[in-house]
Amino acid sequence: MxxxxxxxxxxxxxxxxxxxxxxxxxxxxxxxxxxxxxxxxxxxxxxxxxxxxxxxxxxxxxxxxxxxxxxxxxxxxxxxxxxxxxxxxxxxxxxxxxxxxxxxxxxxxxxxxxxxxxxxxxxxxxxxxxxxxxxxxxxxxxxxxxxxxxxxxxxxxxxxxIQSHEAYRTAVKLVRDGTIGKVKEVHSWQSGKLGWMLAADRPKETDPVPEKVHWDEWLGVAPTRPFKAKLYHSFNWRAWQDFSNGQLGDFGCHILDPVFMALGLTAPLTVRGESSALNREVWSTWSVAEYVFPSTDYTAGKTLKLTWYDGEGKLPPRDRLAIAADVKLPGSGSLLIGEKGSLVIPHVAAPKLLPDATFKDFKVEKVLAVDHYxxxxxxxxxxxxxxSHFDYASALTETVLLGTVAIRVPGETLKWDASALKVTNSKTADALLKKPYRKGWEPTWV
Ligand SMILES: NC(=O)c1ccc[n+]([C@@H]2O[C@H](COP(=O)([O-])OP(=O)(O)OC[C@H]3O[C@@H](n4cnc5c(N)ncnc54)[C@H](O)[C@@H]3O)[C@@H](O)[C@H]2O)c1
The missing domain is CATH 3.40.50.720 (NAD(P)-binding Rossmann-like Domain)
Structure with missing residues (x-):
């Protein structure tokens, strides 16, 4: 070395x-x-x-x-x-x-x-x-x-x-090249199973901590709770609000990434959420978050609406998509509706231009993958x-996590002031931008 x-x-x-x-x-x-x-x-x-x-x-x-x-x-x-x-x-x-x-x-x-x-x-x-x-x-x-x-x-x-994958890079280029014209609306979704949702609330039973697991270090900054096998470590911590942000938190930074990058989005102006009933412990089984962004060089109109859907089998409502009835949507991905056509960006597969008749002779120029790692x-x-340096990734993550704030104050259209890092019209939502930390584990802020 x-x-x-x-x-x-x-x-x-x-x-x-x-x-x-x-x-x-x-x-x-x-x-x-x-x-x-x-x-x-x-x-x-x-x-x-x-x-x-x-x-x-x-x-x-x-x-x-x-x-x-x-x-x-x-x-x-x-x-x-x-x-x-x-x-x-x-x-x-x-x-x-x-x-x-x-x-x-x-x-x-x-x-x-x-x-x-x-x-x-x-x-x-x-x-x-x-x-x-x-x-x-x-x-x-x-x-x-x-x-x-x-x-x-x-x-x-x-x-x-996936940002560095050929599929997402090609999708970004298609949009940036104006292939579908300026984008009027976006729908993004993850309709897969929540395989990690193994409990509806905190269990009363506890298990002994396995000999080789350092449970206190696993909890870290989170409030202490007893160990329970399979529910948290490993992988299934995704269900719990103390450790994760549910399905939107898990997939938002993947699925919204090519949309963000292609359209040059930064921060939304407003966000509104709804979901299945939430308690204080586990995340919802489905959620919808509606974001409104300021326009960019790649969007049509003064603002751009982007709607996120998650939950098993939850796809965007067909009547809002303006695509032919026989078009099969992937289980997760995005649909960008442009002035000259639409683009499906599956998570993860080659992007597809719609309608077929308009783009049947269009030669998609692939953008080769690079090594993200x-x-x-x-x-x-x-x-x-x-x-995906933190200048970019933090803006994307802030947006994704704002959706998880919004579903905790359902039905309220939250106004977001990105430069002040503030939800300006809801004290409850504004408080959810931060969280308390376990005593002795408080981070030092910049
Ligand atoms: N980019 C992707 O495609 C992708 C895919 C899966 C997971 N992830 C992300 O990777 C991260 C881990 O997810 P996972 O599914 O691998 O979880 P996991 O629970 O399966 O694995 C986490 C690993 O970290 C260890 N660990 C836990 N707390 C620790 C601590 N305080 N200090 C040191 N080690 C600790 C665990 O023992 C385990 O080895 C998450 O942020 C998840 O969102 C990304």
Whole structure:
């Protein structure tokens, strides 16, 4: 494993600062040599984290030096330790960050409630960050991620990897090229099963914490609750408000991403939500969120309406789509209705132009995929740039999470002031932009 001592020394000499000069995290992150290996530490190495870790480390320029997971068993930390021999291991990310001189970059693939609490201090230490989607658990945290990435000058990427896939890249180009004209309305949906919805409320029963699971560290910033097998760790935490944002939180940053990118959307003006009945514990079984965005160069009219639908079998109402009755919609994706035609962007498959008769001779120019993971690692080394950097990803996440705020105040049209980070006409909704943190685990804000 190479260290950065030589390049740091060179930088100090070249810049005339001298070794005694104080180097801030931001300036330190910019002196990284393009020919050096990136020293990676990964937090959350089971589930999607395993995929993230193996894909980033597929670059010959990445050395995995740190592994952190709250579950020491074979399917989680154990497997990573076997593959990445020599990497230091941790069960508490705070102890990993204590050894910050040992690594340059961090990937965060934990459940959603721990993204910001881990990524923010990592960025404050000058570490480049790859963080899973949705970027955060609250709207306020998403804004903090953007501010931190800017303040500390680090290279960032959210894990909405389909953005780099040929299908989404081609869809973005089709819209940007004006193939369907300016876009008048968008419908986006995820009609799949909520396989993780295993309870309707908090269980009365508890289970002993498995020997190799560090439950208190799993809970992290969330209020404590007893362990219950299968309901939370692993994967099924998605059902619970303390850890996730339900189906919209889970899929919004994927499915709305090509719409955001193609249309150049940033923040909505208003959002209105409705859903199945909610208690304080689990997310809804279906929801609808209606966003109104200001116009952009790629939209028609003064505003653009985008409606999100989720829930098993929930597709947008056919009579609002202006497409032929025999067009079969994918189980999840978006329909962009333009002035000259429509575009279906399935999640994940090649985009389809409609109506067939209009586009039957149209040659779609494919945009080849790029590597979302190695692209980040390369950008950390000064080679190229990321596309889902936190400046972009935080705006997308804020929008997605505003939908999950809106469904908790159903039927109210919430007015959003993005620059003030405020819902201006509902104190209840405004309060939901933030959340309380467990004592002793409060993040430090930018
Ligand atoms: N981009 C995608 O396509 C995609 C797909 C699946 C999941 N995800 C995202 O990846 C993240 C993880 O989801 P998952 O389905 O893999 O969840 P999971 O529960 O299956 O895995 C989470 C991993 O993190 C570990 N972990 C939990 N808390 C931790 C902590 N505080 N410190 C260190 N390790 C911790 C767990 O032991 C496990 O190894 C989520 O943010 C999810 O939204 C993204």
């Amino acid at each position: 190479r260290t950065r001592t030589s390049s740091r020394r060179q930088f100090l000499q070249q810049s005339g600062l001298g070794a005694a000069s104080l180097l801030t995290a931001a300036s330190w992150s910019r002196v990284y040599g393009a020919n050096e290996n990136l020293r990676l530490a990964s937090v959350g190495v089971g589930g999607k984290g395993w995929d993230d870790l193996t894909r980033i480390s597929a670059s010959p320029k990445v050395a995995v030096v740190g592994l952190c997971d709250i579950d020491e068993s074979e399917s989680f930390l154990g497997r990573a330790v076997t593959k990445f021999k020599g990497a230091k291991t941790f069960t508490d990310w705070r102890r990993l960050l204590d050894q910050s001189k040992e690594f340059d970059a961090v990937s965060v693939s934990t459940p959603d409630h721990m993204h910001a609490p881990i990524a923010l201090p990592a960025m404050a230490l000058g570490k480049h960050v790859f963080c899973q989607k949705p970027l955060t658990h609250t709207v306020f945290e998403a804004r903090q991620m953007r501010l931190a990435a800017k303040k500390y000058g680090v290279v960032t990427q959210m894990g909405n990897q 190695i692209g980040w690692a390369d950008a950390c080394r000064g080679v190229g740039k990321t596309t």
